[in-house]
Amino acid sequence: MSTATSHLMPTYNRQPVSFVRGEGARLWDDAGRVYLDALSGIAVTGLGHAHPDITAAICAQAGTLIHTSNVYGIPWQAKLADRLAAISGMGSVFFGNSGAAANEASIKLARLFARQKGIAEPKIIVMETSFHGRTMATLAATGNAAIQKGFEPLVGGFLRAPYGDLAALRALAETQSDIVAVLVEPVQGEGGVRPAPEGYLRGVRALCDQFDWLMMLDEVQTGIGRTGQWFGFQHEPGLLPDVMSLAKGLGNGVPIGACLAAGKAAQLFAPGNHGSTFGGNPLVCRVAHTVLDVIERDGLVARAAALGARIRTGLSTALAEVAAVQTIRGQGLLIGVVLDRPCGELVRRALDAGLLINVTAGSVIRLLPPLIFTDAEADELVARLAALIVDWLAENETQITD
Ligand SMILES: Cc1ncc(COP(=O)(O)O)c(C=O)c1O
Structure with a gap:
């Protein structure tokens, strides 16, 4: 089964493979070849493929009620909101x-917050090398010119600061008027798996409190267990944001996103301010609720922390003597192996070897294995990836000296 057709808009440079079946951390292509999935559909399928509890939830709800409308009450949506509020404190x-x-939704909340304060032209501070999406406002917020190119004029109202730099935020506070919000990732994923420096989020919180x-x-x-806490901000005890966006791991593959708000931001939206036809329908909310049940029942948040440490330690040991490996960083199961050279080629090499990985920011191998990885699968990933890197580097060296 090929995806080659002139009827798809060519928005992706796709790898030459089509998967037709999955189970746990393995995928099978249309020729019957098996792959170890260390990417999870880019941080989505945290419970792996064809998880029996997720399949059962989908089947049960599909046979009961898939969609009504947000003009009616949706019990599974209310239940999921309660559950998310309980685990996040939002x-x-x-x-x-x-x-x-x-x-x-987060950006719209910031605009409403500004109106409440009587600010007509509010500004939101966003970060260099950030990624927030491809819609008009989120691509403007994203710190990557390549993603913005061609879509000008960009949505305005964003100021940019270097990631992890509290002094830069303070400088903006002193030189700019009408700032109403800071939008930041606890770990920059697309930007090269960059965890926030220790104390950074706490510092952002303090500035937000100081300047309202x-x-x-x-x-x-980072959300839904991936970093070894339910949410990335929970690595700093006692911290709570005013607004938080979620998606990816929340639905294990069914499309669901959520914007959570706390305190002064919790009641900003009023009827008519925002909406979505499909958003939070009974099917996706029941599935997301089941995702949270399984993560809790099987202790997968702690497991993500332990597996992440195991993989990072394993890779550090296996690659200790490899000079081209600059550092191995990340949090939980969001892991980056930083090389001293562009390494996009490794994605195809790994694919050919039956291993799914990603390269981001040009020279960072990004690993996003599912939270249901076994220790044996973690060790297999370490061994196979380390061998791939070493072989590829050896070939590169040979080419250079030839
Ligand atoms: C941090 C972050 N924000 C936003 C997005 C956009 O999510 P989506 O592709 O579901 O719109 C992504 C996707 O990679 C992401 O990593």
Whole structure:
């Protein structure tokens, strides 16, 4: 089964493979070849493929009620909102269908917050090398010129600061008026798997409190257990953002995003301010509820922390003597192996060897294995990836000296 057709818009440079079946951390292509999935559909399928509890939830709800409308009550949506509020400490939830849509809701909340303060032209501070999505507002917020190119004029109202730099935020506070919010990822995923420096999020919180800004976290990639806490901000005890966006791991593959708000941001939206036809329908909410049940029942948040440490330690040991490996960083099961050279080629090499990985920011191998990885699968990933890197580097060296 090929995806080659002139009827798809060519928005992706696709790898030459089509998967037709999955189970746990393995995928099978249309020729029957098996692959180890260390990417999870880019941080989505945290419970792996064809998880029996997820399949059962989908089947049960599909046979009961898939969609009504947000003009009616949706019991599974209310139940999921309560559950998300309980594990995050946030106060209210809006459901959409994607990470970008969740961030759009965050940005709209910041604009309403500005109106409440009597600010007509508000500014939101966003970061260099960030990624927030591909809609018009979220691509403007994203710190990557290549993603913005061709779509000008960009949505205005964003100021940019270097990631992890509290002094830069303070400088903006002193030189700019009408700032209302900071939007930041606890770990920059697309930007090269960059964890926030120790104390950074706490520092952002303090500045937001001092200047009455909303602290808005994009946890689309970091949320739902991936970093070894339910949410990335929970690595700093006692911290709570005002707004947080989620998607990816929340639905294990069914499209769901969520924007959560707390305190002064929790009641900003009023009827008519925002909406979504599909957002939070009974099917996706029941599935997301089941995702949270399984993660809790099987202790997968702690497991993500342990597996992440195991993989990072394993790779550090296996690659200790490899000079081209600059550092191995990340949090939980969001892991980056930083090379001293562009390494996009490794994605195809790994694919040919039956291993799914990603390269981001040009020279960072990004690993996003599912939370249900066994220790044996973690060790297999370490051994296979280390061998691939070493072989590829050896070939590169040979080519250079030839
Ligand atoms: C941090 C972050 N925010 C937002 C998005 C956009 O999410 P979506 O593709 O679901 O719109 C992504 C996707 O990679 C992401 O990593």
